[in-house]
Amino acid sequence: MNTASAVAPALNPPVRILMGPGPSDIHPRVLEALGKGTVGHLDPYYLEIMNDMQRMLQALLRTKNTMTLAISGTGSAGMEATVVNLIELGDSMVVCVNGVFGGRMLDVATRAGAKVTQVEKPWGQTFKPEDLQDALQKAKPKVVGIVMAETSTGAWQPIEEISKLVHDSGALLLVDAVTSLGGVNVDVDKWNIDAIYSGSQKCLSCPPGLSPVSFNQRAMDVILNRKTKVQSWYLDVTMLAKYWGSERVYHHTAPINMTYGLYEALRLVHEEGLESCFARHLLNHRALKAGLAALGISYTAEEGHQLPMLNAVRIPDSVDDATVRNGLLNRFGIEIGGGLGAFKGKVWRIGLMGYGARANNVFVLLSALEQLLAEQNHRFDHGASIAAATAVYSGK
Amino acid sequence: MNTASAVAPALNPPVRILMGPGPSDIHPRVLEALGKGTVGHLDPYYLEIMNDMQRMLQALLRTKNTMTLAISGTGSAGMEATVVNLIELGDSMVVCVNGVFGGRMLDVATRAGAKVTQVEKPWGQTFKPEDLQDALQKAKPKVVGIVMAETSTGAWQPIEEISKLVHDSGALLLVDAVTSLGGVNVDVDKWNIDAIYSGSQKCLSCPPGLSPVSFNQRAMDVILNRKTKVQSWYLDVTMLAKYWGSERVYHHTAPINMTYGLYEALRLVHEEGLESCFARHLLNHRALKAGLAALGISYTAEEGHQLPMLNAVRIPDSVDDATVRNGLLNRFGIEIGGGLGAFKGKVWRIGLMGYGARANNVFVLLSALEQLLAEQNHRFDHGASIAAATAVYSGK
Numbered sequence: 022m023n024t025a026s027a028v029a030p031a032l033n034p035p036v037r038i039l040m041g042p043g044p045s046d047i048h049p050r051v052l053e054a055l056g057k058g059t060v061g062h063l064d065p066y067y068l069e070i071m072n073d074m075q076r077m078l079q080a081l082l083r084t085k086n087t088m089t090l091a092i093s094g095t096g097s098a099g100m101e102a103t104v105v106n107l108i109e110l111g112d113s114m115v116v117c118v119n120g121v122f123g124g125r126m127l128d129v130a131t132r133a134g135a136k137v138t139q140v141e142k143p144w145g146q147t148f149k150p151e152d153l154q155d156a157l158q159k160a161k162p163k164v165v166g167i168v169m170a171e172t173s174t175g176a177w178q179p180i181e182e183i184s185k186l187v188h189d190s191g192a193l194l195l196v197d198a199v200t201s202l203g204g205v206n207v208d209v210d211k212w213n214i215d216a217i218y219s220g221s222q223k224c225l226s227c228p229p230g231l232s233p234v235s236f237n238q239r240a241m242d243v244i245l246n247r248k249t250k251v252q253s254w255y256l257d258v259t260m261l262a263k264y265w266g267s268e269r270v271y272h273h274t275a276p277i278n279m280t281y282g283l284y285e286a287l288r289l290v291h292e293e294g295l296e297s298c299f300a301r302h303l304l305n306h307r308a309l310k311a312g313l314a315a316l317g318i319s320y321t322a323e324e325g326h327q328l329p330m331l332n333a334v335r336i337p338d339s340v341d342d343a344t345v346r347n348g349l350l351n352r353f354g355i356e357i358g359g360g361l362g363a364f365k366g367k368v369w370r371i372g373l374m375g376y377g378a379r380a381n382n383v384f385v386l387l388s389a390l391e392q393l394l395a396e397q398n399h400r401f402d403h404g405a406s407i408a409a410a411t412a413v414y415s416g417k
Numbered sequence: 418m419n420t421a422s423a424v425a426p427a428l429n430p431p432v433r434i435l436m437g438p439g440p441s442d443i444h445p446r447v448l449e450a451l452g453k454g455t456v457g458h459l460d461p462y463y464l465e466i467m468n469d470m471q472r473m474l475q476a477l478l479r480t481k482n483t484m485t486l487a488i489s490g491t492g493s494a495g496m497e498a499t500v501v502n503l504i505e506l507g508d509s510m511v512v513c514v515n516g517v518f519g520g521r522m523l524d525v526a527t528r529a530g531a532k533v534t535q536v537e538k539p540w541g542q543t544f545k546p547e548d549l550q551d552a553l554q555k556a557k558p559k560v561v562g563i564v565m566a567e568t569s570t571g572a573w574q575p576i577e578e579i580s581k582l583v584h585d586s587g588a589l590l591l592v593d594a595v596t597s598l599g600g601v602n603v604d605v606d607k608w609n610i611d612a613i614y615s616g617s618q619k620c621l622s623c624p625p626g627l628s629p630v631s632f633n634q635r636a637m638d639v640i641l642n643r644k645t646k647v648q649s650w651y652l653d654v655t656m657l658a659k660y661w662g663s664e665r666v667y668h669h670t671a672p673i674n675m676t677y678g679l680y681e682a683l684r685l686v687h688e689e690g691l692e693s694c695f696a697r698h699l700l701n702h703r704a705l706k707a708g709l710a711a712l713g714i715s716y717t718a719e720e721g722h723q724l725p726m727l728n729a730v731r732i733p734d735s736v737d738d739a740t741v742r743n744g745l746l747n748r749f750g751i752e753i754g755g756g757l758g759a760f761k762g763k764v765w766r767i768g769l770m771g772y773g774a775r776a777n778n779v780f781v782l783l784s785a786l787e788q789l790l791a792e793q794n795h796r797f798d799h800g801a802s803i804a805a806a807t808a809v810y811s812g813k
Contacts, residue, residue: 024476024477024686024687024690024691025687025688025690027472027473027476027477027687028473028684028687028688029469029470029472029473029680029683029684030469031684032450032453032466032677032680032681032684034453034454034455034456034462034463034466034677035454035456035460035462036454037454037455037456037457037460039455039456039457041457043670044455044457044458044670044673046455047454047455047674052452052453052454052455052674053452054428055451055452055674056448056449056451056452057428057430057448058430058431058432058433058443058448059430059433059435059440059442059443059448059624060430060431060433060435060752061433061435061437061440061752062440062625064431064433064746064752065746066430066431067430070428070430073425073426074425076423076425077423077424077425080420080423081420081423093490093491093494093625093626094489094490094494094651095489095669095670095671095672096669096670097650097651097668097669097670098489098490098651098669101649101650101651125650128650129650131646132646132647132648132649132650133648220670222670228455228672228673228674228675229458229670229671229672229673230489230626230672230674230675250527250528251528252528252529252648252649253497253528253648253649254493254496254497254521254524254525254528255490255493255494255497271757272493273491273492273493273494274439274440274491274492274493274616274618274625275491275625276491276624276625276626276675277440277624277625278443278448278451278624278626278675278678279624279626279672279674279675281428281430282674284425284428285428287425288424288425288427288428290420291420291421291423291424292421292424294420294421295420350460350461356456356457356460361667
């Protein structure tokens with residue numbers, strides 16, 4: 022069979038400025054790393070890369086956890102990996118739900134056989150320790166799951182106080198750091214987080230495809246003392262540990278080139294330094310927020326709990342969601358995210374993640390938005406948004 | 418915290434000729450594709466890429482199955498995806514085991530809650546329909562799983578006759594095509610395969626990280642009529658179908674750049690044409706086999722059932738496994754694979770996969786092997802291996 026007719030057009034992706042909820046703008050050095058020559062997954066060089074990547078991930082997560090590695094899948098695979106390793110059929114788990122990703126964790130936990138207790142808060146709000154008190158007493162959970170940066174609402178969940186409460190109740194704390202890692206401080210050891218997962222495609226400026234995870238010794242003890250096998254072979258941490266550890270037992274073929282990408286992304290983060298990196302995310306968020314305010318656009322998350330890297334904002338009443346987002350994409354090459362679930366058509370999600378968190382992106386987005394909003398007869402003080410952003414950058 | 422001390426060395430992978438069991442040599446166009454600019458997973462351009470990739474996968478698998486897509490994980494994730502979607506707790510499944518990967522499928526199926534019946538054959542042998550007869554009658558399975566190209570032994574399993582028997586018994590046929598796809602004919606519709614999975618890193622000349630899968634309507638009917646949810650959220654085909662289908666419902670963030678790589682890899686396969694591609698794999702296998710014979714090296718799989726792309730051969734008695742493989746890697750930059758499980762230290766696995774299936778690789782490997790074997794005082798007719806390979810290429 023001649024299959025020449027099946028040949029698709031040459032790959033020719035348009036140039037985009039990625040300011041949605043992820044994937045974010047990829048740093049050019051990461052793109053270059055992806056295309057480096059592939060070596061085998063047991064090549065001595067690749068094992069060095071794994072060791073160095075593990076070390077860089079530990080420094081980023083501020084943990085000494087030996088069991089720190091990248092799962093061969095996206096952030097959702099990391100979520101599933103942490104849940105299915107910790108949970109056995111019938112185990113009690115409390116999941117905090119104030120957006121799409123808490124809801125996803127609840128679904129994953131249910132499929133893993135957990136008896137799940139849901140603690141709910143309205144979208145955009147965060148949890149205080151007292152919100153969990155009842156559920157902890159009644160459900161006596163083995164694991165409590167919570168999302169640190171709810172990508173659907175832009176809400177920034179403090180972890181430290183809740184961690185104390187969760188541990189006082191005897192449970193393990195599982196944290197979703199998909200959107201937070203690399204953009205704000207995530208201090209695994211100080212906050213006593215037992216298991217955590219993230220994704221490569223948010224504040225790490227790397228394409229989607231890998232999920233950093235980490236388990237502390239308490240979590241590993243639970244996993245090593247399971248009565249039943251982990252339901253997922255692919256995500257079984259006890260087997261992954263033998264490949265990532267000194268034994269180097271083959272499990273599955275690691276995604277070599279994606280690992281190159283994440284490796285380079287982690288080098289970039291540490292070259293900049295964590296504190297500088299977090300400060301940069303915060304500064305650009307403040308500039309964007311000031312600019313949006315001048316356009317009459319406000320945030321969905323509570324004041325004081327707004328994520329710097331994920332700016333979820335209300336679409337003004339007079340403005341059409343699709344017209345603006347299509348205009349941004351087709352006329353300016355800018356991607357921002359629409360609302361998910363209850364926020365569909367009502368909310369925009371503007372990412373300032375990793376390499377994307379820079380003044381150039383803030384300026385070009387505000388200018389493009391100003392033009393598109395003016396075309397829809399949305400009323401605002403022209404030029405004020407850039408002036409407001411500039412004032413933030415100037416420290417005024 | 419200044420984390421500059423955590424910065425790992427610049428990425429600088431050594432140049433390798435990948436002739437192991439995979440990853441295989443990556444085509445330069447695929448490496449280039451990996452580094453192209455990332456777009457969003459709901460970008461109109463990316464949706465086009467997904468459509469075109471689906472069409473190219475269908476042509477490669479020779480199927481009209483709508484449910485043809487790439488799982489966001491390696492081949493083992495594809496194995497798990499096919500098993501956990503088809504199997505519910507307590508379902509009967511027969512798994513054919515004649516090497517490591519049949520054994521892996523058995524483990525995956527057990528974790529998915531299947532009552533598993535194992536049909537065994539010695540490593541290196543293949544299954545005949547009569548080998549399954551008893552198990553089919555006794556276990557009355559819902560699903561029969563079999564590996565088409567057993568990467569641990571190099572055995573090439575015929576599928577068509579077994580498919581007939583499996584369907585006569587009322588079961589679904591699940592085929593592992595990780596190593597076979599792109600190297601030999603895989604005819605999903607003609608052979609009546611209900612579910613199949615593969616990997617990007619074998620005969621498709623793409624790095625590891627994606628797993629093409631396909632389900633026919635019979636399999637999808639079973640999945641859509643499940644009594645319980647699929648145990649894996651990440652691999653739930655009913656949800657993936659809504660993202661890959663016209664609805665485009667967000668599930669997880671697709672691995673954009675890996676998809677670029679697989680897309681380009683599939684273009685290469687179809688530019689060459691399937692029949693030419695399979696003929697090239699076979700020719701290079703014959704040349705390698707002739708050359709190895711001249712070195713006194715024989716195959717582990719039965720004559721007539723030896724895979725062209727995975728040449729599993731016996732290490733001569735007088736020869737040390739590690740010395741030769743280290744010599745190949747360190748002095749010639751060539752990776753070949755060692756034996757797995759029962760074949761450890763006894764077998765080499767030489768890949769001629771995708772872009773790696775070419776005369777240059779055959780010549781350089783035979784020459785390097787000749788030198789290393791001579792250093793170990795293995796006795797053979799010097800120069801005869803290249804002469805034998807050349808004779809095959811010359812059609813003599």
